[in-house]
Amino acid sequence: MKYDFDTVVPRRGTNSYKWDSMPAVDILPMWVADMDFRTAPAVTEAIRKRAEHGIFGYTRVPDSYYEAVVNWFARRHGWKIRPEWMIYTTGVVPALSAIIRALASPGDKVLVQTPVYNCFFSSIRNNGCVVEENPLKYENGKYTLDAEDLERKAADPAVKLLLLCNPHNPAGRVWTRPELEKIAEICRRNGVLVVADEIHCELAYPGHPYTPFASLSEEALSHSVTCISPSKAFNLAGIQIANIVAADEEIRQKIDKAININEVCDVNSFTVDALEAAYNNGEEWLEELKLYLYRNYETVRDVLGERLPQLRVLPLEGTYLVWMDCSALGLPEAEIVRLLEEEGRVMVNGGEMYGETQGCFIRLNIACPRKLLLEGLDRICRTLEGRVCGT
Known part of the structure; x- marks a missing residue:
């Protein structure tokens, strides 16, 4: 190596x-x-150069930042993101919290597919919403989607969002295209918006290709919000950077307002350089x-x-x-x-x-x-x- x-x-x-x-x-x-x-x-070198400058004032996010994200996802995953769809923030968990705040009201239900990343629960409850579980099926040592249960739960008018973990933590699943299409169809028909946490997207292994949920169709794109970050793949959790991708302008404006209300709308001096180096040269x-x-x-x-x-x-x-x-x-x-x-x-x-x-x-x-x-x-x-x- x-x-x-x-x-x-x-x-x-x-x-x-x-x-x-x-x-x-x-x-x-x-x-x-x-x-x-x-x-x-390449990331270490970019951070070193930034540190040597010695001034760490407020950071402007340039066009080259958006270009790095857009080019990476187009090249590796065939997903063409427009720069204007993106909102940057300090991490996927703050992003999820802001999205829930923007798109659900206290007392609304939010679906999760358990077992699932524990911060999903706190992000829902901290916004006054109710956790509704759609447990995955566990059979023959593998978890799969329980579409029948999802159909029942999504039909509840109180359910507004589904938090989708793709790839799934902790079950280790990379959801297949047919599985994602089933989720998209059920949620669209029942008026449930999908919030896809795809932070682990670069860590899919051979034979299990990652499919961005929003890339399934124009309907899936317009009825979903996606959270992405280089933090898991490049070990940059401490740098604190993530991006929210929302193609629907009305949804995006609501999220942008919540990001500002939650005061997670600024990034630190190293984030731009680190992300660009990861996506351009990593x-x-x-x-x-x-x-x-x-x-x-x-x-x-x-x-x-x-x-x-x-x-x-x-x-x-x-x-x-x-x-x-x-x-x-x-x-x-x-x-x-x-x-x-x-x-x-x-x-x-x-x-x-x-x-x-x-x-x-x-x-x-x-x-x-x-x-x-x-x-x-x-x-x-x-x-x-x-x-x-x-x-």
């Missing part, structure tokens, strides 16, 4: 939320969804990253398949978050998480925070050098081996 993903870069003592929030220094964090890799060299690095991440997934699957075959590692179609069914252990989920932290000295996310899971699950972040991954897997195996059915 041209790029180095094997070097372990120390993160403790850098105010890393992932590493410096640990209750003890010997606990290995495999929870928060950021990566333990340095970003693409593609080769990203493709190597995806190869490395998928090999990490294969390592998880193989190691646990040999040492802890009771655990079911779900197929990973996208993201770097492995979803594991621990039901065969016969232990409560909270106890598994506690054992892994206190005895195994490894931190994972428990499944309950993501809503209805139809089982006992943990989520494992595998975006780290393989040396750290193997250490974490060994700790998990040593802790859980022999504990089937609580023995």
Whole structure:
């Protein structure tokens, strides 16, 4: 490989939320969804040049910023975004909150497809709205769309929005075009607007192509809002940048007003340079990253398949978050998480925070050098081996 993903870069003592929030220094964090890799060299160089200037005043977002986004999505995904459809903001979560505020009223219902990213719930509730779950079907170790339940829930006049996670966190699904078309048809017919969180869109693996929801048709484009960001693919969460894409002018104006009311309408001095460098010069690095991440997934699957075959590692179609069914252990989920932290000295996310899971699950972040991954897997195996059915 041209790029180095094997070097372990120390993160403790850098105010890393992932590493410096640990209750003890010997606990290995495999929870928060950021990566333990340095970003693409082109991005680092762009940030370095900006830092050397030494003045960090208010930032204007130039035409070249919009061009970088437009060209990236047209080239990689065949989705032609117009610059005037875009609203920049500080992150996908602030974007979701502003969109809900703009397009729903307190007391309205917002659909989510559980298990799903936990901030969906807080963004809905913080705006005085009600969470309505459309649980995914869990069969034969895979989650799929429950279209019949979605049809029933979407028919409720109180339901105004569907928050779609595409690719899906934590289930690891990359929704197929037919699945997305089914969602689009049901929501359009019932007057439910789709809000697509596509932050993981660049991390779809071979055989599972990412389809932007808004690219399905003109109707899907006009009846949806999409949130995108380079933060997951290029490990730029701390840079804080995201874009909202809304083709409908009336919808976009409402969102823009909410963005300003929420005071998340300005970006920091490094965001423009970082995004442009990622989208203009980071593609080769990203493709190597995806190869490395998928090999990490294969390592998880193989190691646990040999040492802890009771655990079911779900197929990973996208993201770097492995979803594991621990039901065969016969232990409560909270106890598994506690054992892994206190005895195994490894931190994972428990499944309950993501809503209805139809089982006992943990989520494992595998975006780290393989040396750290193997250490974490060994700790998990040593802790859980022999504990089937609580023995």
